[in-house]
Amino acid sequence: SYALTQPPSxxxxxxxxxxxxxxxxxxxxxxxxxxxxxxxxxxxxVIHQDAKRPSGIxxxxxxxxxxxxxxxxxxxxxxxDEADYYCQAWDSNTKVxxxxxxxxxx
Amino acid sequence: xxxxxxxxxxxxxxxxxPRLSCTTSGLAFGDYAxxxxxxxxxxxxxxxxxxxxxxxxxTAEYAASVKGRFTISRDDSKSVVYxxxxxxxxxxxxxxxxxxxFGELSYDDFWGQGTxxxxxx
Numbered sequence: 494s495y496a497l498t499q500p501p502s503x504x505x506x507x508x509x510x511x512x513x514x515x516x517x518x519x520x521x522x523x524x525x526x527x528x529x530x531x532x533x534x535x536x537x538x539v540i541h542q543d544a545k546r547p548s549g550i551x552x553x554x555x556x557x558x559x560x561x562x563x564x565x566x567x568x569x570x571x572x573x574d575e576a577d578y579y580c581q582a583w584d585s586n587t588k589v590x591x592x593x594x595x596x597x598x599x
Numbered sequence: 600x601x602x603x604x605x606x607x608x609x610x611x612x613x614x615x616x617p618r619l620s621c622t623t624s625g626l627a628f629g630d631y632a633x634x635x636x637x638x639x640x641x642x643x644x645x646x647x648x649x650x651x652x653x654x655x656x657x658t659a660e661y662a663a664s665v666k667g668r669f670t671i672s673r674d675d676s677k678s679v680v681y682x683x684x685x686x687x688x689x690x691x692x693x694x695x696x697x698x699x700x701f702g703e704l705s706y707d708d709f710w711g712q713g714t715x716x717x718x719x720x
Contacts, residue, residue: 494663524706526706526707528644528707530644535696535710535711535712535713536636536644536696536698536707536710537710538706538707538708541705541706542706547708577643579643579644581644581706583704586660586704587646587660587662588634588636588646588649589646590636590643590644590645590646591643592643593643593644
């Protein structure tokens, strides 16, 4: 079965750039979405179709996808961005989530 | 305002067969594929399955971990999607979220608040 791999944790200082990767076989051939989940809350879509931001998502969130790796980039990271982030792609009519990355802003 | 509200969770004995509901409002329900995603305590998101909109056949797909035990159905006249869970196991304990995506094999625009299902004797 298809698998997406994310680092368990990423740390960033306020105002710096955070990058969260998501790896999968030929992932660049698929569309990747990214979801943010804060403790006790439901996931929120922050990036879809590799690099598109839904309305209401700050411009500091961006995405890219090429080869075997998709990347979520948060520029000028703020304390409010501390959360778990999940990548997601479709493979053979199956929705696949990455294991999630805990972003710590310190 | 779009709202998805799950219900039907609670404490369930192993082997029982509860049904979860996800009642929606504020979206053109018939145009959306509806998914169920679960999250075990302290763990990541796990896709359970989804049901296509009628335009794309209205059929359902399931994760291997629940295939044959869980069934997703939808009532477009009521804007509700259901998750029938049979033969529950302790490892099915999780918060169950419903989500909505426009079109086919798309991203989840909207999520419910989740309902906790605890499987324990």
